[in-house]
Amino acid sequence: MTRKILIIGGGFAGLWTALGAARVVDQQGDKADDVEITLVSPRAELHVRPRLHETHPEQMAVPFLPILNAINVKFIEGTVERIHPSDRIVDIQTATGQTLAFPYDRMVLTSGSRLFRPPLPGLAEHAFAVDQLDEAVKLREHLEGLASKPDTAARNTFVVVGGGFTGLEVATELPERLRKIFGDTMRPRIVIVERADAIGPDLGPGPRPQIVEALEQLNIETRIGGGVVSFDANGVVTATGERIDAATVIWTGGMVASALTTQVVPTVDRQGRLEVTEDLRVTGAKDVFGAGDVVRALTDDDGHYSLMSCQHALFMGRFAGYNVAADLLGLPTKAYRQAFYATCLDLGSWGAVYTEGWDRQVKLVRAEGKERKIMINTQWIYPPAADREQALAAGDPEISYA
CATH class of the missing domain: 3.50.50.60 (FAD/NAD(P)-binding domain)
Structure with a gap:
């Protein structure tokens, strides 16, 4: 049987x-x-x-x-x-x-x-996401379609809701993505809205100086201490009462x-x-x-x-x-x-910051960090070849990359 x-x-x-x-x-x-x-x-x-x-x-x-x-x-x-x-x-x-x-x-x-999508007004109707493949493709198509829209401040404004790991990677990747679409003709305004009192709250203080440095170099604004409370077709309103007009809002809320x-x-x-x-x-x-x-x-x-x-x-x-x-x-x-625990946060053209340990001790930054991120993203997390011996070896629980 x-x-x-x-x-x-x-x-x-x-x-x-x-x-x-x-x-x-x-x-x-x-x-x-x-x-x-x-x-x-x-x-x-x-x-x-x-x-x-x-x-x-x-x-x-x-x-x-x-x-x-x-x-x-x-x-x-x-x-x-x-x-x-x-x-x-x-x-x-x-x-x-x-x-x-x-x-x-x-x-x-x-x-x-x-x-996680809480029942915030307008979130489901008006915010993009990168959680699933179809959502990420929808965002790509939207970004590419902006080039045919009238050149307005709202068209050129991009709000990323959530300043955690995903939000930071989304926001810092945007300048290069937009440059490929618009060339050097557009100066995007990118704003990260984080409800906690610090950017990258779950990452702790270890890599925060590098994160702040990268955001400043990439001209990315931050709003901390208050999340977004409502979304509409033309932008968002934050918990502090600030209105941000934007044609693109990306939700990364956990x-x-x-x-x-x-x-x-x-x-x-x-x-x-x-x-x-x-x-x-x-x-x-x-x-x-x-x-x-x-x-x-x-x-x-x-x-x-x-x-x-x-x-x-x-x-x-x-x-x-x-x-x-x-x-x-x-x-x-x-x-x-x-x-063994490590994190490697991609920060766009600035590079990346690689940390080790649960206290996130910074080990590699900028180009060296980026090299490690590329290795992780293109080699370590990809499945093995469709070869029986290699595939079975990849299932060994004693494997370690530390």
Whole structure:
């Protein structure tokens, strides 16, 4: 009788979970020849979300079906509508319109996150975003279309709502993107609106001097201490009462976990994430593991927990894949640990700032930081080749880039 592992989600965590699980199955040989691994996702491609703020977001989709075929992982193109953990069944709406009741013996939830959009007046109707590929393409088309619009102050004003990691990368990339569209004929006004009392609040004071320096060099304005309270077709109003007329407003207001989490267990944290044990098993759901943005996982012995980032999703995926297969096969599981933590913030033509440690000690800046960012974005976070040996090796949870 076939034993089934189901992975829900084809992002960083999901794809690397598949690699990790397939690696265990391959190593066990005949002992695991009845194990079937299936990944379900709305599309057979990995969207490289950390790069969707760049000039050509449509190029940030990497087909992964050849990789899954190489490691004998089945694929269902579809969307999970409902999880029934007590029955170990999920309801899947396939891309062809079929409804499947798919049984599993073990499941890994890796359905990721989505942009948090509070019910602010006009936000849904008038703000752009770079959270999903289609949204990033819509923004690109809008920016390119501005060249045919009348030359007004509003056309040339760009408001980025949110001064966190994504907002900073979006804002600092804009000058170069606009130069490619307009040449040197337009002097854009770019304004970051951040509700906290400092720019880059979650990044802490370590890299802040470099961030401020980059913003000043790129002539990017900031408004701190008050967020945007309303949006309309012609701009925004901030909490301080300031009106900013702008034809382009980009929302980067944080992330929340996939709504599927509460179908596994009802208790989640403020970001909608599931609590998990050290081996990434969902607390209260013994046959379900989780990885990536849907879980809050302890990363080290100093009390630091995972963030919604591909950095953590990649490594968690390897551990979740190993553990779900090991658990099914009666092998010991491994405690997820990812002691090394780094951030690399792209700051447009200024360069980038690379930090290490949870206190974010600055290690590389400007061109050297940019070189590290390019390596991360074009090599480290990309899937392996569709070669069985290479792909299975990439699923090793002991891999480290520290």
